[in-house]
Amino acid sequence: MADARHSAFxxxxxxxxxxxxxxxxxxxxxxLVRHADAYVGLEQLNDGLLNPPLSVEGEAQAALLTxxxxxxxxxxxxxSDLRRAVATAHAVALGRGLEVQTDxxxxxxxxxxxxxxxxxxxxxxxxxxxEPMAQVAARMREALDCIVKRLxxxxxQPRRALVASHNAAISxxxxxxxxxxxxxxxxxxxxxxxxVVAAKDGRYxxxxxxxxxxxxxxxxx
Numbered sequence: 001m002a003d004a005r006h007s008a009f010x011x012x013x014x015x016x017x018x019x020x021x022x023x024x025x026x027x028x029x030x031x032l033v034r035h036a037d038a039y040v041g042l043e044q045l046n047d048g049l050l051n052p053p054l055s056v057e058g059e060a061q062a063a064l065l066t067x068x069x070x071x072x073x074x075x076x077x078x079x080s081d082l083r084r085a086v087a088t089a090h091a092v093a094l095g096r097g098l099e100v101q102t103d104x105x106x107x108x109x110x111x112x113x114x115x116x117x118x119x120x121x122x123x124x125x126x127x128x129x130x131e132p133m134a135q136v137a138a139r140m141r142e143a144l145d146c147i148v149k150r151l152x153x154x155x156x157q158p159r160r161a162l163v164a165s166h167n168a169a170i171s172x173x174x175x176x177x178x179x180x181x182x183x184x185x186x187x188x189x190x191x192x193x194x195x196v197v198a199a200k201d202g203r204y205x206x207x208x209x210x211x212x213x214x215x216x217x218x219x220x221x
Contacts, residue, residue, distance in 0.1 A: 021198035021205045028148045028199045029160040029207075031074070032170050034189040036061040036091075038084035049114050054087045058191065061215060062091035065192040068214040069162070074098065075151055078143075079164040080106035088192065089164040105143035108166035109136045127182045129168065137176035140169055141204075148199045158198075170195055177204050190215065 021027045037058035045052075054062065069092055079089035081102040089100045110131035112119040119128070127133060144163070151159035167189050174195060175185050189195060193212040198205045 021200055021203070021207070024198075024200060025158065026200060027158050028151050029158050030144055030147065030197045030199060031069075031072075031160065031162045032173075032195040032197060033065065033088060033092075033162060033164045034167050034170055034191055034193050034210075035079075035082075035084040035088040035164055036065070037191045045113065047116065049082075050108075050111070051082050051084075053083050058084070058088075059091075060218065061192045062088050064214045064218065065194075066091045066094070073157075073160060074162045075159050076101065076147065076161045077164075078103060078106065078147055078161055080104065080108070080166065080169075082107055082166070085164040085166065089162065092162055092164075103143045103146070105139040106163065106165045107169065109168040109172065124183055133172050133175070133182055136169055136172045140165070140173040141176070144173075144197075144199070144204075174206060174209060177206050185209075 017023055035054075035058075037055045038052040040055040040057045042052055042055070065088070074092075074096065077089050077093045077096070077098050078101050079085040081104045085106070086100060086102060093100050109129045111129055115130065121128060129136075147161050147163065151161060170189050171185060171187070172182075174197075175182065177197065178185060187210050189210040190212040192215065193210040195209050195211070196207045198207050
C-alpha cells in the first residue's frame with residue numbers, strides 16, 4: 001500500500017506529465033518536418049520566389065524519412081505550397097490513402113533572394129530576413145491552429161498530423177513557443193528533420209527538436 005510520500009510523488013509526476021502533455025490522450029501532435037534537399041546541383045535561381053524541386057539527394061532523404069515514419073499513424077498530412085515541401089509530404093503520404101493538403105502560411109520566411117536580391121550573412125546575432133520574426137511565428141501559429149481544430153474531437157489516441165515546412169519557419173515558430181529571441185535557439189533543422197509539438201486547449205508544448213537520426217546512414221560529401 002502506497003504511503004503518503006509515495007502518493008504525493010505519483011501525483012506530482014502526473015501533474016508534470018499533464019503540464020507537458022506527455023501521455024495525455026486528448027492531445028494533438030504536430031510533426032513538423034523540414035523539407036528534403038532542393039539545392040544540391042541547383043545551377044541557377046528563377047526570378048522571384050525560391051521554389052526548386054527536390055534534388056536527387058533530397059529524394060534519398062525523403063525516402064529515409066518515409067521509412068522511419070512507416071509505422072507512425074497520421075490522420076492528416078500538410079505542406080506549404082512550395083514544391084520542395086509538397087514533394088517531401090507526398091513521399092510520406094504514399095500508400096497511406098491521405099491527400100497532401102497545402103497552406104501557404106507554412107512557407108519559408110521571406111528572404112532577400114525572394115525579392116531578387118543577394119545578401120551575405122551578417123553577425124549571427126543579427127536577424128537576417130526581411131519578414132519580421134513575429135510575423136513568421138504568427139502565420140505559422142495560425143496555420144497550425146487550423147490543423148489542430150480540424151483534428152478535433154479527440155479519441156483515446158492522440159490525433160497526429162505531419163506538416164512539411166521549412167528551416168527558418170519551423171525554427172522561428174519554436175523560438176516563439178520557447179519564449180526565445182533570435183538567435184537563442186542555436187539549432188538549424190536539417191533536411192527532413194522532425195520537431196514534434198503537442199497541442200491541447202490552446203497550449204503548445206515542444207516535445208522534440210530537429211531530430212534527423214534517420215539520415216545517419218547517408219554518405220557524407
